[in-house]
Amino acid sequence: MSLRPFVVLAVLTGVIGSPNIRPEAEVDPSAHPNSLPETVEETEIFGQQVVLAKEEVEEDVMATGELNPSHYPAQRAAKVVQHYLNTRYGSPYRLYGQQMVHSGNAEDVADSGRKYQLEISVQEMISNTTEKCSAEVLFPRGEQQRSAQVQASCEELLKINTKDQEEALYQQYKTNQSLLSAQHLPDRCGHMEPDMKPLWHLCIVASSFVMLNESTENTLYNMAQVANITQLATENDQLKFDCHILLHEMVSQEIIHWKLLFTWSPPEGVKVLQMEQLPHCHHCEKPPNTN
Ligand SMILES: *[C@@H]1O[C@H](CO)[C@@H](O)[C@H](O)[C@H]1NC(C)=O
Numbered sequence: 330m331s332l333r334p335f336v337v338l339a340v341l342t343g344v345i346g347s348p349n350i351r352p353e354a355e356v357d358p359s360a361h362p363n364s365l366p367e368t369v370e371e372t373e374i375f376g377q378q379v380v381l382a383k384e385e386v387e388e389d390v391m392a393t394g395e396l397n398p399s400h401y402p403a404q405r406a407a408k409v410v411q412h413y414l415n416t417r418y419g420s421p422y423r424l425y426g427q428q429m430v431h432s433g434n435a436e437d438v439a440d441s442g443r444k445y446q447l448e449i450s451v452q453e454m455i456s457n458t459t460e461k462c463s464a465e466v467l468f469p470r471g472e473q474q475r476s477a478q479v480q481a482s483c484e485e486l487l488k489i490n491t492k493d494q495e496e497a498l499y500q501q502y503k504t505n506q507s508l509l510s511a512q513h514l515p516d517r518c519g520h521m522e523p524d525m526k527p528l529w530h531l532c533i534v535a536s537s538f539v540m541l542n543e544s545t546e547n548t549l550y551n552m553a554q555v556a557n558i559t560q561l562a563t564e565n566d567q568l569k570f571d572c573h574i575l576l577h578e579m580v581s582q583e584i585i586h587w588k589l590l591f592t593w594s595p596p597e598g599v600k601v602l603q604m605e606q607l608p609h610c611h612h613c614e615k616p617p618n619t620n
């Protein structure tokens with residue numbers, strides 16, 4: 330089990346705030362080959378270390394004033410900006426990943442929560458364009474659980490024109506006699522058929538809605554895998570999809586299952602109609618082709 334030392338190391342570097350965190354890594358199909366079930370098992374074995382990491386991380390959260398750009402608090406806030414950009418501007422051909430935090434600042438805002446001000450580099454992954462952006466993330470405080478509020482100015486990244494590609498894909502999905510469906514994107518070996526990539530990107534954008542809504546100062550969400558996605562028949566111009574996703578929450582090292590119903594069309598973008606967290610279960614974390 331050569332994986333064990335690796336996982337311990339990953340957890341411990343989390344404690345001190347690793348400069349090596351690469352939040353965009355999980356969006357790269359080659360970056361997470363077959364580590365998913367193992368990670369879950371190892372997490373149970375090293376449960377103690379994970380708890381330790383969590384406590385340390387919560388202390389970190391109180392960090393106020395200038396932040397270390399490579400430590401968790403700045404990284405987590407920056408991740409929320411990435412999810413926000415995907416929910417606003419993401420498409421099968423436009424996907425935001427974050428490259429780097431240059432600087433960050435956190436402050437308490439009387440009664441309303443905590444505000445992070447960040448200078449980050451955001452990458453549009455498909456065109457491989459990077460831009461330095463200013464962003465602000467407010468994590469609301471209070472009884473009611475409300476999502477983080479985000480503002481970000483990345484004008485150059487929004488200008489990337491993907492209209493023609495989107496229209497062509499839309500027509501292809503719309504006119505095909507059979508409804509699309511796929512499983513395990515990417516598969517256990519990190520592989521994916523090229524014509525499945527736009528569908529996978531759509532699912533990542535949809536899952537950013539969940540990750541934006543679920544994120545707090547104490548979380549760091551990444552998309553781990555699309556377990557399956559099914560196109561549903563519709564009567565209007567919106568294409569409709571049902572998908573089952575696995576999210577990786579890196580602070581708790583949990584794999585969390587969600588079921589999403591969303592629509593897409595080039596003019597309307599991705600709209601999530603329903604999101605439902607599925608009960609935690611150990612067996613369903615293993616893809617069926619595990620041996
Ligand atoms: C993305 O762009 C950077 C800098 O322009 C380059 O170094 C890198 O190789 C590119 N990556 C891909 C996957 O094309």
Ligand SMILES: *[C@@H]1O[C@H](CO)[C@@H](O)[C@H](O)[C@H]1NC(C)=O
Pocket residue numbers: 501502505506507508509510
């Ligand atoms: C239509 O769907 C089938 C089954 O999913 C697929 O094999 C075929 O390539 C699709 N055709 C187009 C034009 O996308």
Ligand SMILES: *[C@@H]1O[C@H](CO)[C@@H](O)[C@H](O)[C@H]1NC(C)=O
Pocket residue numbers: 474476542604
């Ligand atoms: C976000 O989560 C809250 C609960 O935490 C829920 O009430 C709300 O409906 C969710 N938002 C969306 C868009 O589903």
Ligand SMILES: *[C@@H]1O[C@H](CO)[C@@H](O)[C@H](O)[C@H]1NC(C)=O
Pocket residue numbers: 556557559573613
């Ligand atoms: C999708 O994947 C989940 C998790 O592996 C599974 O429970 C569910 O039955 C699958 N649904 C379909 C339609 O294949």
